[in-house]
């Protein structure tokens with residue numbers, strides 16, 4: 001049996017394998033030469049005290065003890081197997097496809113955008129304030145919304161499936177093995193595209209089909225079943241259809257609604273992205289003037305209740321960038337990402353609050369179950385008007401926002417397309433502006449210095465979750481009306497992040513297998 005030991009180390013000791021190996025040997029009362037293999041099982045930072053420490057749990061294989069085999073997944077050839085149509089190629093779609101292959105089905109993935117490499121050109125153009133390609137941007141294209149992201153893999157929904165298998169699959173396809181043990185694993189935007197294209201190569205080598213520039217425009221219904229989908233004039237048949245189109249595919253919700261395929265309004269979240277100098281967050285979190293050479297860029301996770309409405313930080317990107325995540329030129333939507341080394345001089349996070357059904361009740365008469373979509377759109381368009389040309393976004397210093405003051409100047413920001421000063425407290429929905437103001441004060445009580453002139457908010461962060469759910473049967477996971485239509489992932493309302501979308505995709509594949517098509 002390998003021996004497990006837990007050490008509390010300085011950041012420098014924890015960063016160097018030789019150092020922690022010799023400390024582990026001493027702790028286990030053996031010679032370093034007796035250690036056949038050492039691996040990290042868990043790593044976390046304890047920054048509660050004045051001097052931050054690293055908690056490291058190690059597994060030691062001693063002398064002739066058999067060491068664990070390298071990760072390997074065997075995927076069978078499914079070229080001749082039953083075809084399953086998957087709309088989208090985000091995490092829900094890709095992990096549904098991998099699981100379907102394991103279960104001997106042939107996935108046909110239809111993606112409205114381009115492959116992940118061609119997509120980079122469109123992403124670069126968006127940042128240069130050029131026209132946004134509505135089918136190829138930060139939300140659409142191979143890899144989905146998660147492709148050009150921080151790639152944070154932390155999830156609260158571990159119970160929904162095999163979380164470790166998701167991480168191992170990512171490592172098998174090229175992600176850094178450190179994600180298997182880090183307390184808050186992340187991949188980084190510089191590494192994600194390669195992992196995604198490796199997953200595609202695995203799938204294609206097994207006989208799965210990928211079609212890019214294949215925007216699904218219709219679903220073909222036959223009684224209480226679906227027969228396939230339409231991409232323009234082309235019909236693609238499948239024994240089942242998985243709809244994994246993400247939260248930005250407004251056209252899909254409208255198509256479903258118009259066809260009488262049930263969708264339902266749901267609460268969602270909206271707010272802004274806040275950005276601080278990373279050095280300020282490091283100082284607050286590590287209680288020292290500088291984080292030094294060995295500690296990673298510090299992060300935070302904050303929550304506050306304001307009159308019964310939750311205000312919380314979301315998708316925090318230490319050492320990251322704020323990015324333009326809109327899907328067309330009339331909107332302004334922001335999000336955040338970071339590279340694997342998280343070394344930019346900025347720290348950003350979404351700060352969002354609940355949007356309740358009652359907040360957009362006034363739009364129900366006209367838009368029915370899609371009312372939340374139009375509420376969201378209204379503020380995305382307003383943000384665009386207050387931002388200005390192209391992707392320039394409205395912004396305000398945090399200290400000015402909470403004091404309801406116009407910012408006569410703005411600090412430097414990581415948001416490449418540019419920012420313009422705007423009195424966001426005036427045009428954000430009152431309920432959101434009020435909640436954010438009180439929420440930010442609450443954050444400042446937990447992290448002194450959070451509300452400062454040095455920090456800005458940029459708007460709007462409106463796509464942290466979807467305002468529409470596509471209802472499905474709790475047992476079969478199929479749509480309530482169509483027994484072989486499977487809504488999946490974030491767009492359907494069953495996930496909120498890369499890992500939860502991937503887990504949902506796997507669960508859908510298992511459900512299809514159980515349905516014995």
Ligand SMILES: Cc1cc2nc3c(=O)[nH]c(=O)nc-3n(C[C@H](O)[C@H](O)[C@H](O)COP(=O)(O)OP(=O)(O)OC[C@H]3O[C@@H](n4cnc5c(N)ncnc54)[C@H](O)[C@@H]3O)c2cc1C
Nearest residue numbers: 088090092112141144145146149152216246489490497498
């Ligand atoms: C900038 C950014 C950073 C993020 N950072 C993180 C992070 O660090 N960690 C995290 O957990 N989450 C992060 N997220 C959220 C995460 O990316 C999503 O939760 C996740 O991608 C949802 O997966 P999904 O498969 O359900 O949908 P998506 O990833 O949205 O995929 C949907 C796919 O469907 C395609 N599609 C849509 N309509 C059609 C159609 N009509 N025909 C064909 N194809 C269609 C789209 O092009 C897209 O590829 C981030 C999101 C963004 C935008």
